[in-house]
Amino acid sequence: xxxxxxxxxxxxxxxxxxxxxxxxxxxxxxxxxxxxxxxxxxxxxxxxxxxxxxxxxxxxxxxxxxxxxxxxxxxxxxxxxxxxxxxxxxxxxxxxxxxxxxxxxxxxxxxxxxxxxxxxxxxxxxxxxxxxxxxxxxxxxxxxxxxxxxxxxxxxxxxxxxxxxxxxxxxxx
Amino acid sequence: xxxxxxxxxxxxxxxxxxxxxxxxxxxxxxxxxxxxxxxxxxxxxxxxxxxxxxxxxxxxxxxxxxxxxxxxxxxxxxxxxxxxxxxxxxxxxxxxxxxxxxxxxxxxxxxxxxxxxxxxxxxxxxxxxxxxxxxxxxxxxxxxxxxxxxxxxxxxxxxxxxxxx
Numbered sequence: 001x002x003x004x005x006x007x008x009x010x011x012x013x014x015x016x017x018x019x020x021x022x023x024x025x026x027x028x029x030x031x032x033x034x035x036x037x038x039x040x041x042x043x044x045x046x047x048x049x050x051x052x053x054x055x056x057x058x059x060x061x062x063x064x065x066x067x068x069x070x071x072x073x074x075x076x077x078x079x080x081x082x083x084x085x086x087x088x089x090x091x092x093x094x095x096x097x098x099x100x101x102x103x104x105x106x107x108x109x110x111x112x113x114x115x116x117x118x119x120x121x122x123x124x125x126x127x128x129x130x131x132x133x134x135x136x137x138x139x140x141x142x143x144x145x146x147x148x149x150x151x152x153x154x155x156x157x158x159x160x161x162x163x164x165x166x167x168x169x170x171x172x173x
Numbered sequence: 174x175x176x177x178x179x180x181x182x183x184x185x186x187x188x189x190x191x192x193x194x195x196x197x198x199x200x201x202x203x204x205x206x207x208x209x210x211x212x213x214x215x216x217x218x219x220x221x222x223x224x225x226x227x228x229x230x231x232x233x234x235x236x237x238x239x240x241x242x243x244x245x246x247x248x249x250x251x252x253x254x255x256x257x258x259x260x261x262x263x264x265x266x267x268x269x270x271x272x273x274x275x276x277x278x279x280x281x282x283x284x285x286x287x288x289x290x291x292x293x294x295x296x297x298x299x300x301x302x303x304x305x306x307x308x309x310x311x312x313x314x315x316x317x318x319x320x321x322x323x324x325x326x327x328x329x330x331x332x333x334x335x336x337x338x
Contacts, residue, residue, distance in 0.1 A: 084305065
């Protein structure tokens with residue numbers, strides 16, 4: 001290295017940052033969380049509304065609704081899960097790679113809502129491991145953002161040393 | 174063409190068929206046709222009386238019978254609806270002739286009736302369930318269907334195997 005290329009000492013504290021692996025890893029995941037482009041009923045309209053300019057989900061770094069579940073980190077179950085649709089919902093969830101999170105949006109995804117019927121699955125948690133429930137019929141976009149911030153808190157609390165998707169099967173068992 | 178003219182022409186063409194006019198319960202002109210002569214009467218209605226449009230096929234579950242209801246219109250002549258009804262006294266396995274060969278638009282609606290009410294249509298080109306999957310227990314619009322909630326695990330064995338992709 002030539003003498004001239006040396007970084008002046010006064011610039012080092014502006015260009016060198018110290019952090020933990022956990023913090024930078026979780027910070028990156030939290031602000032690039034991509035949901036699946038996937039809506040089941042009227043809650044999906046609120047979810048779409050949340051992504052438009054008025055509510056602007058892009059403030060949280062998640063304006064990309066991915067059409068392929070293989071690119072997605074978050075599944076927003078927005079709407080009524082009928083028994084006809086349930087295997088497909090489960091299949092999309094199974095196609096998502098770890099780390100993945102599930103948010104049940106609205107009464108129907110939480111408990112079947114008003115549909116106590118032969119045709120409707122009584123809650124997404126029968127087939128998916130739901131992380132956050134957002135009540136409402138449908139929830140307003142602000143409520144959805146609150147649930148998403150809860151997911152962000154979950155992400156921040158995780159440590160790369162203990163998360164299950166970096167463990168091998170022996171450790172998991 | 175008034176309703177009385179339609180009835181007179183039908184009776185002229187089918188002197189052996191006992192057509193009944195239902196008047197008490199409805200203001201619409203309603204003909205009750207014997208199930209075994211439905212295709213003959215429907216073909217005559219389309220070819221000679223101008224009823225070229227089948228608007229609706231549906232069904233009703235009564236305590237003593239099933240009823241299949243057809244709503245006919247004439248596009249070239251205009252005018253009101255003509256309702257055909259067929260009584261099916263067999264409550265276990267009701268069967269009626271399909272009108273899909275006469276009006277192709279009946280195809281999906283007859284499949285819906287088959288799916289939800291369990292009425293079979295003879296000579297239907299593609300009689301499969303349209304909304305529920307094959308193997309679903311029962312026909313949900315029948316009165317004796319117990320409307321309760323199912324768990325995912327409970328219905329899983331009835332489903333067809335998913336494609337392996």
